[in-house]
Amino acid sequence: MRPADLIERKRNGEELPAAEVAELVLAYARDEVPDYQMAAFCMAVYFRGMTPGETFALTQAMIASGDTLDTGAALGRKGVDKHSTGGVGDKTSIAVGPIVAACGVPLGKMSGRGLGHTGGTLDKLEAIPGFRVELTTEEMVAQLRDIGVAIVGQSANLVPADKKLYALRDVTATVDIVPLIASSIMSKKIAAGADAIVLDVKGGDGAFMKTLDEASVLAQEMLELGRRAGKEVTCLLTDMDQPLGRAVGNALEIREALDTVRGEGPDDFTELVLDACARLLAYSDLGIGREEGRRRAEAAVADGSAHDTYGRWIRAQGGDPDPRVLPEAPIRRTVTAPRDGIVARLGALAVGVAALELGAGRRTKEDAIDPAVGVLCFAKRGDTVLAGDDLAEVHARDEASAKGAVDAVLAAYTIAHEVPAARGIVLEVIS
Ligand code: URA
Numbered sequence: 001m002r003p004a005d006l007i008e009r010k011r012n013g014e015e016l017p018a019a020e021v022a023e024l025v026l027a028y029a030r031d032e033v034p035d036y037q038m039a040a041f042c043m044a045v046y047f048r049g050m051t052p053g054e055t056f057a058l059t060q061a062m063i064a065s066g067d068t069l070d071t072g073a074a075l076g077r078k079g080v081d082k083h084s085t086g087g088v089g090d091k092t093s094i095a096v097g098p099i100v101a102a103c104g105v106p107l108g109k110m111s112g113r114g115l116g117h118t119g120g121t122l123d124k125l126e127a128i129p130g131f132r133v134e135l136t137t138e139e140m141v142a143q144l145r146d147i148g149v150a151i152v153g154q155s156a157n158l159v160p161a162d163k164k165l166y167a168l169r170d171v172t173a174t175v176d177i178v179p180l181i182a183s184s185i186m187s188k189k190i191a192a193g194a195d196a197i198v199l200d201v202k203g204g205d206g207a208f209m210k211t212l213d214e215a216s217v218l219a220q221e222m223l224e225l226g227r228r229a230g231k232e233v234t235c236l237l238t239d240m241d242q243p244l245g246r247a248v249g250n251a252l253e254i255r256e257a258l259d260t261v262r263g264e265g266p267d268d269f270t271e272l273v274l275d276a277c278a279r280l281l282a283y284s285d286l287g288i289g290r291e292e293g294r295r296r297a298e299a300a301v302a303d304g305s306a307h308d309t310y311g312r313w314i315r316a317q318g319g320d321p322d323p324r325v326l327p328e329a330p331i332r333r334t335v336t337a338p339r340d341g342i343v344a345r346l347g348a349l350a351v352g353v354a355a356l357e358l359g360a361g362r363r364t365k366e367d368a369i370d371p372a373v374g375v376l377c378f379a380k381r382g383d384t385v386l387a388g389d390d391l392a393e394v395h396a397r398d399e400a401s402a403k404g405a406v407d408a409v410l411a412a413y414t415i416a417h418e419v420p421a422a423r424g425i426v427l428e429v430i431s
Contacts, residue, residue, distance in 0.1 A: 001020055003024060006020055007040045007041050010044040010045060015053070015054060022057050025161050025165075026061055028161065029062075029066075029161035038165065042172060043172070045174075045179065046173075046174055052228075055183055055221060056224075058183045059182075059190070059225050062161040062183060063191045065160050066157040066191070067155070069191065071137075071140065071141055071192075071193055073193065077106060078195050080105060082109070082197065082198040083189055083199050084199075085199070085201050085215075086118040087206050087207050087240040087243075088206040088240065088244065088248055089119070089247060089253065089351075090202070091119075091121070091245070091253040092200060092276060093121050094124060094254065095260045095261050095273045098313055099273065099274075099301060100281060100284075101309045103281055103297060104286060107280070108141075108149075108192075109150070109152070110154045111151050113362075114362065114369075116361065117349060117352030117356050119360070122151075125254070125317075126369075127250035127253075127254050127327065127371035128254055128314060128319035128325075129319065129326075130319045131318055132318040134152065150316075150317070165180075178217055178218050179221060181208060182218060182221035182225055186225040196231065196284075197232070197233045198276055199235045200236050200272070200276065201236065201237050202215065203216075206241070206242075207348075212237060216237060216430070219237060219430050223235060223431070232283060234283075234429065234430070236272075236279075237428040238427060239423060241345075242347070242348050242351075244272065244425070245260075245265065246266050246376050246377050247374065247375075248351055248355045248360070248374050248375045249358070249374010249395060250360060250369065251327050251372050251374075252374040252376060254326055255323050255326060260301075261301065268380070269425075272426065274294060274298060274301075278291075280293070326372075327371050330396075330398075331394075331395070331396045331398065332394065332396075333393070333394045333396065334392070336387075337379070337388060337389045337413075337415060338415070340386050340387050341385060342415065342417065343380060343382060344381070344415065345420070346381055346414075350411060351392075351412050354405045358394070358395070360373050372395065373397055375392055377409075378393070379391045382422060391409070
C-alpha cells in the first residue's frame with residue numbers, strides 16, 4: 001500500500017478496496033503514515049465521500065487499532081449504550097445514567113470532552129468537586145455491579161486510531177464529513193462493547209449537522225454501520241436549533257441534570273431524557289417494551305430512586321452530589337427583552353459561543369475550563385415575553401466577559417410577533 005496512491009485514487013473518485021482502507025488506517029495508527037498524507041486523504045474523502053463498504057472498513061480498522069471492552073459480558077448482561085453527536089446544553093447522559101440504573105439496567109459509558117462551542121460530558125462532571133473520570137476497567141465493572149452507572153473517560157488504548165485521526169481532522173477542516181463522523185462514533189461504541197445503542201443525532205445551527213436532512217444522512221450511515229456490525233441501533237433526530245434545556249455551562253448543567261433526575265427539569269430536556277431512557281430500557285434484557293420502559297423511567301424519577309442512584313454514583317466516583325458545593329460564578333447579569341413579542345428564535349450556536357467566550361469551553365485542547373460560568377436561557381422558542389422581562393442570565397468571572405456575553409446572548413434572540421411553528425425535541429426516530 002502506497003498512501004500517495006490511495007490519496008490519488010480517492011481524489012479521482014475511485015472506491016478503495018476494504019483491505020487497503022484498513023491498511024492505511026492501521027499504518028497511520030502505528031505512526032507509519034505521516035499526518036500530511038492522512039490529512040490529504042481526509043480532504044479527498046470530504047470531496048468524494050465514502051461508500052458504505054469503505055466506511056465499514058474504516059470503522060473496523062479503527063476498532064482493530066486498539067483494545068476492546070465488554071462490560072456487558074463482564075456483568076453477564078446485555079450491553080446498552082447511548083451517544084449524542086454533540087450540541088449546546090447537552091447534559092443528557094448525566095440524567096439518563098442514574099434513571100436507567102434505578103430501573104435495573106447498568107449504563108457504563110465512555111464520554112468525551114468538549115471542543116469549540118459544544119460541551120463535553122466529562123468537563124461537566126468534573127465541575128463536581130472531587131469527581132474522578134479515570135476509572136480502571138475493574139473499577140468500572142465493580143461500580144456498574146454495585147450502583148449500575150459509571151461515566152468515564154475513554155481508556156487510553158480504546159480506538160487509538162480515532163483519537164489520532166480526530167485530533168488531525170480538528171485542525172484540517174475535516175471534522176464535518178459524514179462517513180468520518182459516523183465511523184468515529186460507531187467505532188467507539190462498538191469497541192466499548194455495546195449490543196444496542198441509542199444515538200441522539202442533533203440537527204440545527206448548534207450541531208455538526210445544520211439541518212434535519214443532514215442529520216438524517218448521518219443517522220442512516222450510523223445505522224448501516226451498526227447493522228453490518230450486528231448491533232441494534234435507534235437514532236433520535238433531535239432539535240439543536242436552540243440550546244437543550246435552559247443551562248449552558250458545566251456546573252449550571254450539572255444542576256439542571258440533577259433537577260431533571262428529581263423531576264424538576266425543563267420540559268424539552270425532560271422529554272429527551274425520558275424518551276432515551278424508555279428506548280434503552282426496551283433494548284435491555286428486562287424484556288419490556290418502550291411504553292413500559294417510559295412508565296418505569298417516570299416512576300424512578302417520581303419515587304426518588306433515580307435521585308438516590310445519582311447520589312450513590314457521584315459519591316462512588318469521588319464527588320459530592322450536594323449541588324450547594326458546585327462552583328458559582330461571582331458575577332450574574334440578566335439579559336432583558338428589548339420589546340414585547342414572542343421568541344421566534346434562540347440561536348444555539350450563538351449561545352454556545354457566548355458560553356465558550358465566558359470560559360465554559362476550550363478553543364484548543366490545552367485551554368483550562370472555568371466550571372462556574374455559563375448562561376441560563378429562561379425564555380425559549382415560542383415563549384411570550386414583555387419588554388424588560390428576563391430572557392437569560394449570564395454567569396461570569398469578570399465584568400468585561402459578562403458584558404460581552406450579555407450582548408451576544410441578546411443578539412441570539414429573535415423576538416417577533418408571529419408564533420413560530422411548534423416542534424418537539426425529538427423530530428424523527430429512525431431504527
Ligand atoms: N464526535 C465524535 O466522536 N467523532 C466525530 O467525528 C464527531 C463527533
